[in-house]
Amino acid sequence: MTLFVDMDEVIADTYWAHIELYNQEFGEQLTLEECYGKEVWQCVPQERQESVRKHATRNGFFSMLKPIEGSQQILEQLVKHYDLYIASAAMQYPNSLKEKSDWLDDFFPFINWKNRILCGDKHILKGDILIDDRSYNLKNFNGRSLLFTSPHNVHSNGFERVNSWHEVAGKLI
Numbered sequence: 158m159t160l161f162v163d164m165d166e167v168i169a170d171t172y173w174a175h176i177e178l179y180n181q182e183f184g185e186q187l188t189l190e191e192c193y194g195k196e197v198w199q200c201v202p203q204e205r206q207e208s209v210r211k212h213a214t215r216n217g218f219f220s221m222l223k224p225i226e227g228s229q230q231i232l233e234q235l236v237k238h239y240d241l242y243i244a245s246a247a248m249q250y251p252n253s254l255k256e257k258s259d260w261l262d263d264f265f266p267f268i269n270w271k272n273r274i275l276c277g278d279k280h281i282l283k284g285d286i287l288i289d290d291r292s293y294n295l296k297n298f299n300g301r302s303l304l305f306t307s308p309h310n311v312h313s314n315g316f317e318r319v320n321s322w323h324e325v326a327g328k329l330i
């Protein structure tokens with residue numbers, strides 16, 4: 158079985174990084190809970206939104222991300238059961254390609270480079286299972302779609318939801 162796994166907000170914690178950078182630069186105390194149902198840039202005053210929206214274009218942004226809890230341990234198990242590919246729409250931020258590749262080397266060294274798809278639109282993916290936090294990726298997928306919970310999608314319906322990597326393990330192993 159072919160299993161595709163997204164990066165941002167599935168194995169890499171971008172919300173933490175956006176909030177951390179925003180709080181550092183503006184001396185604020187924005188919390189994750191304040192971002193439920195929204196993008197981080199939507200949670201800040203209008204004159205600061207452009208700054209937050211451009212975080213991902215900065216050199217080093219994707220290098221600073223923390224792995225999502227449990228992702229390393231569970232993916233290390235899943236690679237034994239599935240033809241597993243990391244699938245990230247990395248071309249949205251061309252600067253991210255090298256950083257994402259290095260980040261995978263650091264935190265997911267057991268995923269071979271041949272199993273890393275840094276792509277454009279994910280509709281090109283054909284396989285059995287896709288784990289992603291964005292409903293626009295899941296709705297175009299022809300296999301089983303698992304919505305990985307992220308602050309922005311807590312109110313989304315219509316997909317099989319997984320709240321953590323331990324829940325993924327319960328369903329897929």
Ligand SMILES: [Mg+2]
Pocket residue numbers: 163164165166167289290291
């Ligand atoms: Mg994502």
